[in-house]
Amino acid sequence: MAGEISISNTLSDALVILGAAGIVIPVFTRFRITPVIGFILIGVLVGPYGLGKLVYDEPWLSHITITDPEALEPFAEFGIILLLFGIGLELSFNRLWQMRRLVFGLGALELLISGSLIAVFLAMMGQYWSGAVGLGLALALSSTAIVLPISGTASPVGRAALSMLLFEDIAIVPIIFMLGALAPYAQGAGWEGMVETLWQGGLVILALLVLGRIALPRLFAQAARTKSPELFLAASLLVVIGASLATGLTGLSPIVGALIAGLLIAETEYHTEIESIMEPFKGLALGVFLITVGMSIDLMTIWDNFGLIMLAVLMVLTLKALVTGLLLRVMGARRSTATETGILMASPSETTLIVLSAASAALLIQPGTAQFWQIVTAIGLTITPLLARLGRVVARRVEPAPELPPEEPGKRRVVIIGVGRVGRLIADMLKVHGKSYIAIDSDTDTVEVAKRRGYRAVFGDAGRGDALERLGVENALALILTMDEPVLAQRLTQKLRKEYPDLPIIARARDTRHAAELYRSGASHAVPETLESSLQLSEAVLVDLGVPMGPVIASIHEKRDEYRAQIEEDGQMAYTPKLRTSTVDNPG
Numbered sequence: 001m002a003g004e005i006s007i008s009n010t011l012s013d014a015l016v017i018l019g020a021a022g023i024v025i026p027v028f029t030r031f032r033i034t035p036v037i038g039f040i041l042i043g044v045l046v047g048p049y050g051l052g053k054l055v056y057d058e059p060w061l062s063h064i065t066i067t068d069p070e071a072l073e074p075f076a077e078f079g080i081i082l083l084l085f086g087i088g089l090e091l092s093f094n095r096l097w098q099m100r101r102l103v104f105g106l107g108a109l110e111l112l113i114s115g116s117l118i119a120v121f122l123a124m125m126g127q128y129w130s131g132a133v134g135l136g137l138a139l140a141l142s143s144t145a146i147v148l149p150i151s152g153t154a155s156p157v158g159r160a161a162l163s164m165l166l167f168e169d170i171a172i173v174p175i176i177f178m179l180g181a182l183a184p185y186a187q188g189a190g191w192e193g194m195v196e197t198l199w200q201g202g203l204v205i206l207a208l209l210v211l212g213r214i215a216l217p218r219l220f221a222q223a224a225r226t227k228s229p230e231l232f233l234a235a236s237l238l239v240v241i242g243a244s245l246a247t248g249l250t251g252l253s254p255i256v257g258a259l260i261a262g263l264l265i266a267e268t269e270y271h272t273e274i275e276s277i278m279e280p281f282k283g284l285a286l287g288v289f290l291i292t293v294g295m296s297i298d299l300m301t302i303w304d305n306f307g308l309i310m311l312a313v314l315m316v317l318t319l320k321a322l323v324t325g326l327l328l329r330v331m332g333a334r335r336s337t338a339t340e341t342g343i344l345m346a347s348p349s350e351t352t353l354i355v356l357s358a359a360s361a362a363l364l365i366q367p368g369t370a371q372f373w374q375i376v377t378a379i380g381l382t383i384t385p386l387l388a389r390l391g392r393v394v395a396r397r398v399e400p401a402p403e404l405p406p407e408e409p410g411k412r413r414v415v416i417i418g419v420g421r422v423g424r425l426i427a428d429m430l431k432v433h434g435k436s437y438i439a440i441d442s443d444t445d446t447v448e449v450a451k452r453r454g455y456r457a458v459f460g461d462a463g464r465g466d467a468l469e470r471l472g473v474e475n476a477l478a479l480i481l482t483m484d485e486p487v488l489a490q491r492l493t494q495k496l497r498k499e500y501p502d503l504p505i506i507a508r509a510r511d512t513r514h515a516a517e518l519y520r521s522g523a524s525h526a527v528p529e530t531l532e533s534s535l536q537l538s539e540a541v542l543v544d545l546g547v548p549m550g551p552v553i554a555s556i557h558e559k560r561d562e563y564r565a566q567i568e569e570d571g572q573m574a575y576t577p578k579l580r581t582s583t584v585d586n587p588g
Contacts, residue, residue, distance in 0.1 A: 013066050016046055017288060024287075036146055039287045040382045043294020050299075069295050076292045077254070079285030080350065083145055084169065084255040085240045086282055087162070088262015089275045089487075096263065099163050106160070106331055107167025110345075114323045115140035118316065127365075134179050134359035135373060139316050141168050141349035145289060146384045151344060155442040155461045156337045160328060161345055172253050172351050174198075176358045201252040205260060208243055212264035220270040229277065236274045239265065269513055272490060289350065290381075296353075297378045305372070312376045317346040317387070334445065336399035343391035347380035413437050415473050417492065418482035419450040419457045422508055426480055427455050438471055463492055478504040478524075486514050490521050497522025 024038035043066075044050050052065045066072065096103075119136030123129050144165045151158040216239065223235045240261045247257035265271050302309055325342030329335065353374060360370040413436035416423050423439055430437045441447050442461040450457040460467035473479060479496060481489050489507055496505055507523045509515035515526035 012063055013071065016064060016066060017072075017284075017291065020046075020287070020291065035287070036149075036290055036385050037382065039290035040294040040297075040378075043291035044297050044299065045294075046291075047295030047297075049295070049297065049301075066291070066295060069292065072288055072292050072295075075285060076289035079282065079287070079289040080145055081240065081244050081254055081258040082278060082282040082285050083148070085258040085262040086275065086278065087144075087148060088259045088264075089266050089271050093263055093267065099159070099166075102160065102163030102331075103166050106327060107164040108171075109327055110164050110324055111137070111140050111168055111171060113327070114320050117319055117323065121315070121319075127369075131359065131365040131369070134355065134362075134364045135369075137175050138352045138355035138359065139348050139373065139377075140320065141172075141352050141355065142320070142345045143347060143349040143381055143384060144169060145286060145350050146347075146381060147344060147388075149286075150385060150388045151341075152461075152463065155463075156333065157341045157344065160333065160337065160341045164324070164345060166259075168349070168351070169253065169255055169259070172354070175355060179355070179358050179362050179364060196251075200250040201247060201256075204246050204250050204252070205256070208246060208257065208260050209264070212243075212261070213267070216264055217268050220265075220268060220274075224270065224273075232273065233277050236265075236278055240278075272487075272517055275487075293350065293378055293381050296374060297382070298375065301371075301375060302379075309372070309375060309379070312372070313379050316348060316376065316380065321346040334399060336395040339398045340391040340395040343394060344384075344388050346387055347384045348377040350381065352377045412475055412477045413472075415440070415468065415471050415476045415479045416482060417441075417462045417480065419455060420446055420482065420484075422482040422484075423480075424450060424453070424455060426482065435477070440467060440471060463488065463495075468496075473503070474500060476503060478506060481505070481507040483508070484510070486510050486517075490514075490517055493518055493523050494521040 020039065020042040024035050024042060027038070046052065046065045048066075048069060050065070051061050055061050055065060115133075115136040117136070118139050119129075119132040122132040122135055127135065142161075142165060147161050147165060148158070151161045219235055219239070220232070223232045240258050243257035243261035244254035245257070247260075248254040265274055321342040323342075324345050325338045328338035328341055333341070356365075356370045356373055356377070359365050360367055414430055416426055416437055416439040419427070419439035419441040423441070427437055427439060437456060439450065439455060439457040440460045440462055441450070441457060442459070447457050447459045458471075460470075462468055468479075473496075479500075481492060483489055486509075489509075493505055493507055496503060504524045505522065506525045506527070507518045509518055509526045509528040512528045515528040518526035
């Protein structure tokens with residue numbers, strides 16, 4: 001009987017969550033509002049401090065409320081794991097290495113300075129110093145789960161946010177162990193535990209890196225040969241859960257293992273397929289996490305302590321925004337980038353709740369104090385999407401975007417995404433042949449350099465909002481993607497092909513494999529850099545060896561056509577489940 005009741009409650013909770021997803025996502029998308037707010041509000045409504053309070057008086061409400069909030073916590077944690085796994089898929093070890101100065105420089109400074117200032121302020125207000133340190137570090141953290149889906153990882157704001165969030169995710173384990181060491185009765189055991197965890201975790205991470213490079217290509221090659229999307233999904237979940245458990249068993253955070261798993265898979269040719277398969281699960285699990293955040297908000301407690309809570313929220317947001325913005329300016333970021341990133345990163349994090357629990361368990365803060373700051377954190381998480389919008393508005397006022405050059409009367413033009421070295425060269429060739437163009441780039445420094453050199457360039461993020469619509473992409477002669485961001489180029493190609501079926505899309509590819517992926521995503525032409533450089537080298541060698549220029553050029557053209565035909569054929573061939581099953585088919 002008890003088992004039947006438990007199953008009934010579980011099914012009821014599942015119905016509430018799926019119903020919330022079915023209502024929140026379409027409604028909020030229609031009004032161009034992030035579903036983050038919707039999920040949190042649903043959590044407030046159906047949680048123990050909302051309609052859940054009335055279940056004893058009105059039993060029928062149990063069917064539309066969450067009856068066991070604690071049962072959702074594992075699913076919420078899994079949502080964070082999948083989010084970090086997705087971030088790893090978007091990165092690569094090379095890109096992560098290039099970001100090391102930001103991760104361990106900017107990320108470390110932001111956490112330490114923000115945490116120290118908050119701790120000093122709380123100590124001045126009467127909090128004992130060890131508890132103030134714990135609260136300062138907890139509130140200095142920012143939300144990976146909410147910030148990165150809003151900012152992305154390709155824009156200047158997204159790169160800055162990603163670097164700080166990566167460091168915070170790495171630092172969470174040392175922070176928790178340090179709080180254990182500061183506990184009144186710890187007797188130094190916390191430091192010993194931290195050292196043991198770090199060396200064991202280091203060995204596990206090394207083992208994952210070695211085994212992953214050897215085993216993952218073979219594992220996913222076997223899954224791909226079966227043409228079964230179910231097996232591909234099972235292999236993906238096996239990898240991410242296995243890596244998360246491996247780091248979790250040593251005492252490190254499971255999200256470290258998830259990030260490493262994503263980075264390893266990003267180095268294989270199957271990362272695009274895995275990313276598309278995992279996306280729906282990641283979104284739903286993240287929705288569960290946001291619902292749990294909403295369930296922790298007690299509206300009556302907020303009402304009773306409204307002034308004090310709002311003052312605390314304002315203090316945390318202001319201090320963190322100022323510290324983050326000033327650090328970015330010191331490190332050379334534009335005023336607009338520093339302003340938008342500072343405001344976006346101002347809220348506390350979901351991991352703040354973990355650190356608060358650790359500080360409370362270590363007797364560094366009282367349970368009532370922990371509950372107060374949990375409410376502050378939940379409010380901060382709820383308003384993060386509003387802060388993101390505020391940040392964009394303030395950034396435009398602090399440093400207005402360059403004016404859009406006037407349209408050339410009666411001329412359709414080419415739209416170039418990216419105005420770096422390759423984009424400027426293409427613009428030069430278009431100018432030589434009398435073709436009008438406009439270039440867009442999300443790096444304000446690159447745009448300024450291009451404008452000073454006489455190029456028609458504007459600042460904007462082609463992957464967000466209506467930036468391309470304002471450039472008239474629907475009437476463009478062609479659209480050219482020149483950025484050296486393989487994942488971003490592929491996503492943009494897929495999105496643009498869906499929105500503009502007849503638009504010629506010419507994309508820069510890193511190599512022949514990337515070119516094939518771009519063709520699958522809908523590119524009209526994909527030009528691999530490695531192919532063109534090889535052909536140019538061959539041409540130079542043959543001419544130096546005395547072969548006449550005419551036959552050399554003819555053979556180079558013939559070989560180029562042969563390679564491009566093969567790449568296009570590879571792009572259309574179904575060597576992964578994505579192209580074999582209609583449920584996950586791609587255009588083009």
